[in-house]
Amino acid sequence: PVRRHKVVVCRDLGPDVMPLLRERRELELIVWPEDKFCDRKWLLENIPGCSGVLVMLSDIVNEEFLDTCGPSLKVVSTMSVGYDHVKLPALAQRGIKLGYTPDVLTDAVADLSVMLALMASRNAKQTLSVVQNGEWPSFSWAPFAFCGRQISSSSQKRTITVGFLGFGRIAKATLARLVPFGINHVIFLSSPKSKRDSPNECAEFERQFGVKSVRRTADLQELARESDIVFVLAPGGPSTHHIIDEYFLRAMKPTAVLVNPSRGTLVDSDALAKAVHEGWIWGAGLDVVEGEPNVTADHPLVKEPRCVVLPHVGSATFETRLEMASLAARNLIAGVLGEELEHELGLQSYTSP
Ligand code: 8YV
Incomplete structure (x- = not known):
C-alpha cells in the first residue's frame, strides 16, 4: 500500500489546479471548504500530523x-x-522548507504598478467620480480643470526621475514598462550590496534599460527628494515597517506621487493621508494598506480624493493566479515527497542565532 502523507490546503485552488493534488494517491488531502479566510480554529484542528501545508x-x-x-x-x-506572514527563523530551526511563487506574478504586479502611477498622477479617482455622479454635463472646459501631473516626456526636455524603494524583479519589470514614457533618470535604494552585485551595476542597468542615469543610494531622504514617482517595491516585515514616514513624505516633491503595490506595513498611513491632504505630495496609488482588509470608506486614505486605493489585486489576473496556484501545489507535492522544490526560499541565514 502507498504511504499517504496528510496535507492541508487552506483554499480551494479551483478546477484546473485541484486535480494536480487530488490525483496524487500518496496524499491525504484536507481542504478548507469555504471561499473565505481560512478559519484559524479549523486550521489548528486539522494540521496536527501533516507533512505539508499550502x-x-x-x-x-x-x-x-x-x-x-x-x-x-x-x-x-x-x-x-x-x-512576511511566515516566521522564517521558526521554520529554519525546525528544518522545514518554504516554497513560494516568485517570477510568475512579476508581469501582473508591474502592470498594476504602472496603472497606479498613472491613476494617481492623472486624478483617476476624482475624474471617474465626476462621471459617476452625473457632473460631466456641467463641465465648462475650464482650461485647467481635472488636470493632473504628466509622468511622460518624449521630448526629453523634462527630466523625469523614477525612484524605487527596493530594486528586485518587480521593480525592474516596472521600470522596463516606463522607459517608453521617456523616463531618463532612475534612483534606487535596495538592501545592502552583496558580494554578488557587480561593481558596475548602475552602468549595466543604464545599458539594459536605455536610460541616461541609474544611481543607487543608501539615503532615504535623497530618494524622496529626487523622485517624481516613488515605487515602494520591497518586502514587508519589521525591518521595513513604516519606512515611508512623515520625514520621508515631507522630503518629496509636491508634484510627486507615491505608489505602493507591496505591503501596507511599509507606509505610515496617517502620515500619507496628511501628506496628500496638505499637498506635500500630489497623490498616491496604493494596492495595499496597513490593516487590510479592514479598510473601509471612512479610512483617511480612502477618503482622500488623490489617493487611489485598490484591494490588493496586484497579481489578480486569471493567467497569473492560475500559475501561482499550480506552482504552489507543485512546491507542496515536491516538499512532501522529499524532492527539490521549484521555488524554495533559502533559510540558511535564519539558522544562526
Ligand atoms: C497576493 C502578494 O499574495 O504574492 C504576494 O505576495 O501580495 C499577492 O500576489 C496574492 O494575490 C494572494 O495569493
Whole structure:
C-alpha cells in the first residue's frame, strides 16, 4: 500500500489546479471548504500530523502553527511571493522548507504598478467620480480643470526621475514598462550590496534599460527628494515597517506621487493621508494598506480624493493566479515527497542565532 502523507490546503485552488493534488494517491488531502479566510480554529484542528501545508498570505505561520503541526511537517508552500506572514527563523530551526511563487506574478504586479502611477498622477479617482455622479454635463472646459501631473516626456526636455524603494524583479519589470514614457533618470535604494552585485551595476542597468542615469543610494531622504514617482517595491516585515514616514513624505516633491503595490506595513498611513491632504505630495496609488482588509470608506486614505486605493489585486489576473496556484501545489507535492522544490526560499541565514 502507498504511504499517504496528510496535507492541508487552506483554499480551494479551483478546477484546473485541484486535480494536480487530488490525483496524487500518496496524499491525504484536507481542504478548507469555504471561499473565505481560512478559519484559524479549523486550521489548528486539522494540521496536527501533516507533512505539508499550502497557505495564503492571510494564514499566519508562526511557532504555534508549527508546533501544532508537529515533527511530521516538511514543507510550507505559500501562494505568494511575499512571506512576511511566515516566521522564517521558526521554520529554519525546525528544518522545514518554504516554497513560494516568485517570477510568475512579476508581469501582473508591474502592470498594476504602472496603472497606479498613472491613476494617481492623472486624478483617476476624482475624474471617474465626476462621471459617476452625473457632473460631466456641467463641465465648462475650464482650461485647467481635472488636470493632473504628466509622468511622460518624449521630448526629453523634462527630466523625469523614477525612484524605487527596493530594486528586485518587480521593480525592474516596472521600470522596463516606463522607459517608453521617456523616463531618463532612475534612483534606487535596495538592501545592502552583496558580494554578488557587480561593481558596475548602475552602468549595466543604464545599458539594459536605455536610460541616461541609474544611481543607487543608501539615503532615504535623497530618494524622496529626487523622485517624481516613488515605487515602494520591497518586502514587508519589521525591518521595513513604516519606512515611508512623515520625514520621508515631507522630503518629496509636491508634484510627486507615491505608489505602493507591496505591503501596507511599509507606509505610515496617517502620515500619507496628511501628506496628500496638505499637498506635500500630489497623490498616491496604493494596492495595499496597513490593516487590510479592514479598510473601509471612512479610512483617511480612502477618503482622500488623490489617493487611489485598490484591494490588493496586484497579481489578480486569471493567467497569473492560475500559475501561482499550480506552482504552489507543485512546491507542496515536491516538499512532501522529499524532492527539490521549484521555488524554495533559502533559510540558511535564519539558522544562526
Ligand atoms: C497576493 C502578494 O499574495 O504574492 C504576494 O505576495 O501580495 C499577492 O500576489 C496574492 O494575490 C494572494 O495569493
